[in-house]
Amino acid sequence: MALTEEYAEKSFDDETFMEISPADFFYRNRDLAGFNNPTRAIYSAIRELLENSLDACELYGIPPKILLRLSFEGGEKADPSSSTYVLKIMDNGSGIPQEFIPSAFGQILFGSKYKLRQVRGTFGLGGKMAILYGQITTNSTARILSSIGKQEIYEFNLRIDIQSNKPEILGRRVQENADHWHGTIVEFTLDGDYPRAMPKILEYLQQTAMVNPYAEIIFIDPKGRLYRFESVTSKMPAPPKEVLPHPYGCDVETIRRIITVTTCPNMLCFMSRHFHRVGRKIAKNFLDYAGISSDVDPAKLNSDEIVRIVQMMKSFTGFLPPDASCLSPLGTELLEAGIVKELEPEFVSIEQREPSAYSGFPFIIEVGVAYGGNTPPGSGFTLYRFANKIPLLYDEASDLSRRILNEKKDWKRYKIQQDMPIAFFVHVCSTKVPYKTVGKEYISDRPELEKEIRNGMNSVSRKLSRFLSRKISIEHDRRRLNVFNRYLPKIAQFSTDLAPKKRKVPDVNPLLDRLRRYQEEEA
Ligand SMILES: Nc1ncnc2c1ncn2[C@@H]1O[C@H](COP(=O)(O)OP(=O)(O)O)[C@@H](O)[C@H]1O
Numbered sequence: 443m444a445l446t447e448e449y450a451e452k453s454f455d456d457e458t459f460m461e462i463s464p465a466d467f468f469y470r471n472r473d474l475a476g477f478n479n480p481t482r483a484i485y486s487a488i489r490e491l492l493e494n495s496l497d498a499c500e501l502y503g504i505p506p507k508i509l510l511r512l513s514f515e516g517g518e519k520a521d522p523s524s525s526t527y528v529l530k531i532m533d534n535g536s537g538i539p540q541e542f543i544p545s546a547f548g549q550i551l552f553g554s555k556y557k558l559r560q561v562r563g564t565f566g567l568g569g570k571m572a573i574l575y576g577q578i579t580t581n582s583t584a585r586i587l588s589s590i591g592k593q594e595i596y597e598f599n600l601r602i603d604i605q606s607n608k609p610e611i612l613g614r615r616v617q618e619n620a621d622h623w624h625g626t627i628v629e630f631t632l633d634g635d636y637p638r639a640m641p642k643i644l645e646y647l648q649q650t651a652m653v654n655p656y657a658e659i660i661f662i663d664p665k666g667r668l669y670r671f672e673s674v675t676s677k678m679p680a681p682p683k684e685v686l687p688h689p690y691g692c693d694v695e696t697i698r699r700i701i702t703v704t705t706c707p708n709m710l711c712f713m714s715r716h717f718h719r720v721g722r723k724i725a726k727n728f729l730d731y732a733g734i735s736s737d738v739d740p741a742k743l744n745s746d747e748i749v750r751i752v753q754m755m756k757s758f759t760g761f762l763p764p765d766a767s768c769l770s771p772l773g774t775e776l777l778e779a780g781i782v783k784e785l786e787p788e789f790v791s792i793e794q795r796e797p798s799a800y801s802g803f804p805f806i807i808e809v810g811v812a813y814g815g816n817t818p819p820g821s822g823f824t825l826y827r828f829a830n831k832i833p834l835l836y837d838e839a840s841d842l843s844r845r846i847l848n849e850k851k852d853w854k855r856y857k858i859q860q861d862m863p864i865a866f867f868v869h870v871c872s873t874k875v876p877y878k879t880v881g882k883e884y885i886s887d888r889p890e891l892e893k894e895i896r897n898g899m900n901s902v903s904r905k906l907s908r909f910l911s912r913k914i915s916i917e918h919d920r921r922r923l924n925v926f927n928r929y930l931p932k933i934a935q936f937s938t939d940l941a942p943k944k945r946k947v948p949d950v951n952p953l954l955d956r957l958r959r960y961q962e963e964e965a
C-alpha cells in the first residue's frame with residue numbers, strides 16, 4: 443500500500459528526457475573501450491596511440507619509426523609515487539591535413555578508417571578515448587603537432603567538449619617545416635598506475651614488435667628505462683586496397699545509402715558498379731534470380747523491394763567470394779622474422795591460410811607454432827593472438843583461438859606434451875575483425891574463422907611433430923654415441939687383455955668417427 447502511495451505522487455509528465463552526445467556516452471561507459479581503471483587506462487592509452495601511428499605509416503608504405511615516452515608530470519622533480527603521467531608519442535607517418543586535426547583528436551566517432559580495408563583503427567574512438575581519459579582525470583589539454591610533409595607544421599592545443607562532442611581549440615600555432623618532416627606528435631597528461639600496468643605494456647610492445655618486424659619502436663618509461671624494438675627487415679606487407687561492399691555483407695541500410703549517391707539509371711548498372719566482384723553478367727543473373735527487371739531505376743525502389751533485394755542477395759549462390767586485395771596479412775616470411783626476433787626459438791613454422799569470408803567480409807588467418815628458445819614453458823601452451831597486426835592481451839579465455847586450442851585433444855598423436863615450451867600464434871586479418879567489444883580484445887565465435895584456425899593449427903602441429911620426432915631420435919643417437927664413446931675404448935682394452943696372444947689395442951676412433959658422421963648426416 444505504501445509503495446502505491448509513493449508512486450501515486452509521480453506522474454509520467456515528471457520524467458526528464460535528454461540526449462547525450464557520443465562523447466558523453468563513452469565518457470559514461472569508458473570501460474567499454476578499455477578505460478575502466480588507472481592500470482588498464484594507461485595500457486589502453488599507449489596501445490591506441492601506437493596503433494594510430496602504425497596505421498599512419500603502414501597505409502602509406504612508410505617503415506614506422508615511433509618514439510613513445512611516458513614520464514612523471516613535473517619531470518625529474520616529481521614525487522616517484524605520483525600517478526600523473528605525461529604520455530607523448532611521435533611518429534613518422536602520413537600526418538593529418540590541418541583542417542582535420544581538431545576533429546581527429548577532439549570528436550568521438552570521427553576518423554578516416556570507416557572503409558572496407560584492413561586497418562587497426564575501426565571505430566574512430568581509440569585516440570580520443572585516451573585524450574578524454576586524460577582530460578577527466580587531470581583536467582589537462584592535449585597538444586598535437588602534425589604535418590603532411592609540406593611547408594608547415596600545425597600545432598593545436600585542444601580539449602574535447604564532452605557534452606557537444608566537439609573539439610575545443612585553445613591554441614593554434616604554425617611553424618615552418620624546412621625539412622618537410624611528416625608525422626604526428628601527440629602529448630597529454632593522464633592519471634594511471636604504471637607500476638601495475640608495466641608488465642602488460644612491455645608484453646604489448648614486444649608482441650607488437652613481433653607482428654610489425656619492419657617497425658622501430660622505442661619506449662622510454664617513467665624511470666628513464668629505454669626499451670628499443672628494432673626493425674629486422676625493410677620489407678613491408680603490401681598496403682590494403684579499399685573495396686566495395688560484398689553483396690553477402692549488405693543490409694537494407696547499405697543499399698539505401700548507395701541509392702542516395704548512385705548515378706546509375708537502372709538496376710543493371712547499379713548492381714555491377716557498386717558491389718564487390720559483381721560484373722554485368724553476374725548482375726544480370728542475380729536480377730533474373732531476384733525477379734527484378736534490369737531497367738528499373740534504383741531511385742524508384744520502394745521499401746519492400748529493397749528488403750527483397752537484400753534477402754535475395756543472401757540466398758543467391760552466383761556471387762564470387764570476396765578477394766583479399768583489401769587485406770594486408772603479414773605473410774609467412776615476415777611473421778617468422780618477427781617471432782624469431784623476439785623469441786629466438788629452435789623451431790618455428792607458419793602457415794597462411796587461403797582467403798575466406800564471413801558475412802561478406804574477407805579474412806585471412808595466419809597460424810604459427812614455435813618451440814624452444816625464449817618460448818615460455820607452461821601448461822596448455824602459450825597463445826599469442828593478433829588481429830590486424832594488433833596483439834590481443836586481455837580476455838584470452840573468451841577468445842575463439844583459445845577455445846580451439848583447449849578443445850584439441852589429440853596432442854599425443856603429434857608427440858606434443860602440454861608442458862613443452864611451445865607457443866601458438868593466430869593472426870586474424872579482416873576488413874571487419876569480429877571483436878566482441880569496442881575494447882578490441884577478443885574474437886567471437888564464427889564458424890568460418892573457426893574452421894580456418896583449426897585447420898591451420900593442425901597443419902603447423904604436424905610440422906612441429908615432425909621436428910620433435912627428429913629431435914627425439916637425434917637426442918637418442920647422441921646418447922648412444924656418448925655410451926660408445928665411454929665404453930668402446932674400454933671394451934677394446936679388455937678384449938685385448940683377454941686375448942690369448944699379445945696384441946696391440948685396436949684403434950676405435952675410426953669406428954666412432956663413422957658413427958659421428960652418420961649422425962651428422964641424419965641431423
Ligand atoms: N598518428 C596519427 N597519424 C595520422 N593520423 C592519425 C593519427 N592518429 C589519429 N589519426 C587520425 O585520426 C583518426 C581518429 O583516430 P582514432 O580516434 O584513434 O580512431 P580510429 O583509429 O579508430 O579511426 C584516425 O582515423 C586517423 O585519421
Ligand SMILES: [Mg+2]
Binds near residue numbers: 490493494564
Ligand atoms: Mg585509432
